[in-house]
Amino acid sequence: MAQARDEIEALIALMARLPGLGPRSARRAVLHLISRRGALMAPLARSMADVAENARECSACGNIGTQTLCDICSDPRRATGEICVVEDVADLWAMERGQAFRGRYHILGGTLSALDAVGPEDLGIPRLLDRIPAESVTEVILALNATVEGQTTAHYIAQTLEARDIRVTSLAQGVPIGGELDYLDDGTIQAALRARKAF
Numbered sequence: 001m002a003q004a005r006d007e008i009e010a011l012i013a014l015m016a017r018l019p020g021l022g023p024r025s026a027r028r029a030v031l032h033l034i035s036r037r038g039a040l041m042a043p044l045a046r047s048m049a050d051v052a053e054n055a056r057e058c059s060a061c062g063n064i065g066t067q068t069l070c071d072i073c074s075d076p077r078r079a080t081g082e083i084c085v086v087e088d089v090a091d092l093w094a095m096e097r098g099q100a101f102r103g104r105y106h107i108l109g110g111t112l113s114a115l116d117a118v119g120p121e122d123l124g125i126p127r128l129l130d131r132i133p134a135e136s137v138t139e140v141i142l143a144l145n146a147t148v149e150g151q152t153t154a155h156y157i158a159q160t161l162e163a164r165d166i167r168v169t170s171l172a173q174g175v176p177i178g179g180e181l182d183y184l185d186d187g188t189i190q191a192a193l194r195a196r197k198a199f
Contacts, residue, residue, distance in 0.1 A: 123153075
């Protein structure tokens with residue numbers, strides 16, 4: 001009995017290390033899984049084992065898939081000459097949810113940070129520079145977070161690409177659709193004012 005409890009506690013401790021889950025949420029999740037062992041826990045365990053064995057990083061963009069090239073990079077219809085640069089896989093997936101971009105992506109794997117000693121060579125920036133001529137890229141879209149590190153990284157990439165004959169753009173920033181001014185932070189309002197356009 002003590003061994004079973006130790007295994008359950010070990011599972012709770014592992015679950016608590018996941019983003020968004022603390023010890024209490026992890027305990028609730030594990031108890032829920034145990035109560036639905038056949039319908040939920042066993043299939044989840046099999047699926048996790050499959051992903052652990054087969055998941056790999058796309059050799060071109062850094063996305064997660066099961067092949068050497070992810071579905072996006074291997075799709076010839078996505079070879080539009082546009083590359084959207086994002087910080088991580090979650091950002092790529094967020095962009096894909098919007099279904100507005102039909103080009104390819106490039107995942108940096110983080111942002112520049114002097115404090116954490118993260119330089120361009122620690123990110124996917126050299127690989128991005130190699131992809132531009134290899135894939136006949138005509139536009140690089142910088143879709144990095146509106147943080148100090150994200151904007152520093154965007155400026156660095158833009159300056160690095162300045163000498164090349166390609167267009168460098170960034171996502172518009174400002175008031176979201178359906179957003180109320182009263183709920184927006186000061187930085188978002190400032191960005192919206194700077195990016196204002198004719199009505």
